[in-house]
Amino acid sequence: MLIQKDFRNPSSAIGSTGYLGLPNGIKLGGTNRHREKELLYAQGDLAGDIFIVEFGCIRVSRITLEGRRLVTGFYFAGDVFGFETGAERQCYAEALEYSGTRKFHLDERDLANPQIADMLFGYLESIQQHLLILGTQNAIERVAAFLVGIADRRGGEGPRARLPMSRCDIADHLGLTLETVSRAIHRLQVLKLITLVGARDVILLDRDALIDLGA
Amino acid sequence: MLIQKDFRNPSSAIGSTGYLGLPNGIKLGGTNRHREKELLYAQGDLAGDIFIVEFGCIRVSRITLEGRRLVTGFYFAGDVFGFETGAERQCYAEALEYSGTRKFHLDERDLANPQIADMLFGYLESIQQHLLILGTQNAIERVAAFLVGIADRRGGEGPRARLPMSRCDIADHLGLTLETVSRAIHRLQVLKLITLVGARDVILLDRDALIDLGA
DNA sequence: CGTGCTCTTGAGTCAAATCAATTATTGTGG
DNA sequence: CCACAATAATTGATTTGACTCAAGAGCACG
Numbered sequence: 001m002l003i004q005k006d007f008r009n010p011s012s013a014i015g016s017t018g019y020l021g022l023p024n025g026i027k028l029g030g031t032n033r034h035r036e037k038e039l040l041y042a043q044g045d046l047a048g049d050i051f052i053v054e055f056g057c058i059r060v061s062r063i064t065l066e067g068r069r070l071v072t073g074f075y076f077a078g079d080v081f082g083f084e085t086g087a088e089r090q091c092y093a094e095a096l097e098y099s100g101t102r103k104f105h106l107d108e109r110d111l112a113n114p115q116i117a118d119m120l121f122g123y124l125e126s127i128q129q130h131l132l133i134l135g136t137q138n139a140i141e142r143v144a145a146f147l148v149g150i151a152d153r154r155g156g157e158g159p160r161a162r163l164p165m166s167r168c169d170i171a172d173h174l175g176l177t178l179e180t181v182s183r184a185i186h187r188l189q190v191l192k193l194i195t196l197v198g199a200r201d202v203i204l205l206d207r208d209a210l211i212d213l214g215a
Numbered sequence: 216m217l218i219q220k221d222f223r224n225p226s227s228a229i230g231s232t233g234y235l236g237l238p239n240g241i242k243l244g245g246t247n248r249h250r251e252k253e254l255l256y257a258q259g260d261l262a263g264d265i266f267i268v269e270f271g272c273i274r275v276s277r278i279t280l281e282g283r284r285l286v287t288g289f290y291f292a293g294d295v296f297g298f299e300t301g302a303e304r305q306c307y308a309e310a311l312e313y314s315g316t317r318k319f320h321l322d323e324r325d326l327a328n329p330q331i332a333d334m335l336f337g338y339l340e341s342i343q344q345h346l347l348i349l350g351t352q353n354a355i356e357r358v359a360a361f362l363v364g365i366a367d368r369r370g371g372e373g374p375r376a377r378l379p380m381s382r383c384d385i386a387d388h389l390g391l392t393l394e395t396v397s398r399a400i401h402r403l404q405v406l407k408l409i410t411l412v413g414a415r416d417v418i419l420l421d422r423d424a425l426i427d428l429g430a
Numbered sequence: 431c432g433t434g435c436t437c438t439t440g441a442g443t444c445a446a447a448t449c450a451a452t453t454a455t456t457g458t459g460g
Numbered sequence: 461c462c463a464c465a466a467t468a469a470t471t472g473a474t475t476t477g478a479c480t481c482a483a484g485a486g487c488a489c490g
Contacts, residue, residue, distance in 0.1 A: 065430050068351040072343075085340040112327035120335075125300040127342050128287075132277065134349040135285040135390040139478065167437065175350040180478055182438055199437055199486080354446065382469065395446055397470055414455075414469055 025113060028052075028104045034095035042092045047084035049103045050119070053077050056099020057164040061172065062091045071173035073126065074165055076153050080119045096164040134175050137214070142174040143184035145214025147194065151204050159204040160197075167199075241328065243267075243319045249310035257307045262299035264318045265334070268292050271314020272379040276387070277306045286388035288341065289380055291368050295334045311379040349390050352429070357389040358399035360429025362409065366419050374419040375412075382414075 031054055034040060040051065043063065051058070058075045060082075072091055075081045082103070084090060110116045133145055151161040163170075167178040174181065185202075188194045193210050195203040204210060246269050249255060255266065258278065266273070273290040275297075287306055290296045297318070299305060325331045348360055366376040378385075382393040389396065400417075403409045408425050410418040419425060 062347065064347060064351050066351075070347055070350040072346070083339075085336040085343070090343070108329055108332050109327065111332050112324065114323055117323050117326055121300040124298075124339060124342070127339070127346060128300070128305070131287070131342060131346050131349065132279060132285055134346065135387075136279050136281075136283040172350075177479055178437080179439085179480080183478090186438080381467095392447055393469080394448080394471085398446090401470080 026104045026106075026110065026116070028102050031100045031102050034058075034099045034101065036095060036097050038095045040093040040095065040101065041082075041089055043089055045089045045092075047082075047087060047089045048105055048107070050080060050082045050106050051075075051093070051101045051103045053079050053081070054100035054102060057096040058093055058099060058101065059096050059165060059169060060091050060093045069172045070175075071165075071169055072130075074150070074169075074173070079153070080123070083120060083123050096169075133214075139174075139176055139180050140184045140187055141214050142176065143170070143181060143214075144188060144193070144210040146170060146174060147188075147202055147204065148207060148210050148214055151202070151207070159207065161202055161204070163200045163202060241319050241321075241325065241331070243317050246315045246317050249273075249314045249316065251310060251312050253310045255308040255310065255316065256297075256304055258304055260304045260307075262297075262302060262304045263320055263322070265295060265297045265321050266290075266308070266316045266318045268294050268296070269315035269317060272311040273308055273314060273316065274311050274380060274384060275306050275308045284387045285390075286380075286384055287345075289365070289384075289388070294368070295338070298335060298338050311384075348429075354389075354391055354395050355399045355402055356429050357391065358385070358396060358429075359403060359408070359425045361385060361389060362403070362417055362419065363422060363425050363429055366417070366422070374422065376417055376419075378415045378417060 034056070040058065041049075053075050055077050058081060059071060060073050060075065061069055061071045063069050073081065074096070081093065106116065111120065133142055137145065147161070150163065151159060154161045165173075167181045170176075171178040171181045176184075185194070185196065188210070189196060191209075193204070193206045193213075195205060197203065249271070255273065256264075268290050270292050273296060274286060275288050275290065276284055276286045278284050288296065289311070296308065321331065326335065348357055352360065362376070365378065366374060369376045380388075382396045385391075386393040386396045391399075400409070400411065403425070404411060406424075408419070408421045408428075410420060412418065
């Protein structure tokens with residue numbers, strides 16, 4: 001059942017929901033622009049709006065009762081985010097850099113729209129992939145999967161990708177500490193699988209080896 | 216958007232999809248009975264059928280390329296399982312004990328049915344909860360959350376619950392080893408939060424303390 | 431050209447994994 | 461019904477990967 005047309009790369013650790021075009025019959029709002037660190041919505045807000053990223057990067061996270069943070073996903077141009085299962089948002093969303101989004105309102109009836117359904121399945125698949133990584137992989141494998149996922153999302157820009165998120169964001173996404181992420185990146189460099197340009201740009205030198213590690 | 220009527224206990228680590236009744240307008244098959252260890256479907260099978268558990272317990276798992284296993288969920292009477300995002304199954308399902316299920320076929324159009332949509336959202340929520348546990352909690356917290364989740368699913372049977380799955384199954388569900396699960400259960404006993412009756416029956420002595428640990 | 435971030439790197443600790451028996455349990459056939 | 465095998469669970473000893481704590485180094489910005 002529930003056929004999704006566009007199979008995502010299974011090595012992606014990021015919450016991509018790869019939308020293929022604007023959904024038919026859905027009233028899409030105009031572009032909203034967000035400054036760096038701007039909150040798009042908070043935990044506890046009323047759910048119902050779905051967002052499409054036009055440019056920039058959005059971080060979606062969730063805080064546990066103990067105050068620990070899980071970053072559920074990073075969303076780039078073309079990605080869809082904001083799905084929630086209840087009436088109230090469990091997650092909050094923040095712009096990591098100057099970003100643009102468009103939003104549209106969904107109710108249950110819109111699931112009959114195949115494009116909306118595909119977005120939801122894409123989201124579901126990305127969570128399942130994330131779960132697999134957190135449930136089975138060690139630090140260097142997680143970081144490798146993460147970097148491949150990011151690079152793939154940037155599409156045709158070649159093997160180079162900018163990381164708009166901090167080491168701490170990556171750590172909270174992968175269930176690690178920022179120091180461990182930093183060391184894993186260092187080890188990947190020593191292994192000649194990546195090159196760092198500054199702290200926030202990576203070049204993937206051996207994508208296949210990274211996938212072997214991370215998948 | 217996407218209002219789910221029946222909020223699940225957020226401490227549940229298990230993939231409950233709590234269905235409230237038989238879906239309208241869906242042709243439900245008769246009960247299939249499964250012997251212990253019987254495979255209901257395999258990784259690579261054509262997806263499309265959704266299952267409702269009538270009695271017993273079904274384990275759904277996924278094997279990574281490296282051969283590591285993630286148990287994505289345990290499903291008891293009343294639970295729904297079998298959702299997949301692609302045409303092929305990424306997971307396989309096995310009966311942990313003598314069990315009965317009924318299945319029905321879904322296609323994308325059925326998502327317009329609110330009861331089907333609710334099942335899907337229930338499933339989505341259970342994955343997100345699982346993700347939160349794997350991403351933020353330590354061994355004893357994971358096991359506590361798991362036990363509370365199991366006990367809650369057994370409904371009105373009081374604080375006692377049977378565990379039809381092995382320590383290894385629990386470990387692969389929680390991203391731990393079976394020895395660590397065994398020790399965590401032991402520690403919960405020492406803390407007087409649970410009592411074990413044999414290896415496969417638990418009595419929750421202090422549900423609130425367990426939730427505090429696990430949520 | 432400081433000041434405040436973020437990132438890196440090092441040293442030490444600790445929780446969980448691994449390795450290795452031992453001890454229940456469960457199942458089977460005599 | 462009991463002995464025995466097979467499987468599952470516990471427990472102990474040890475190792476290790478990741479966390480914690482603590483400096484520095486690099487960079488971005490006013």
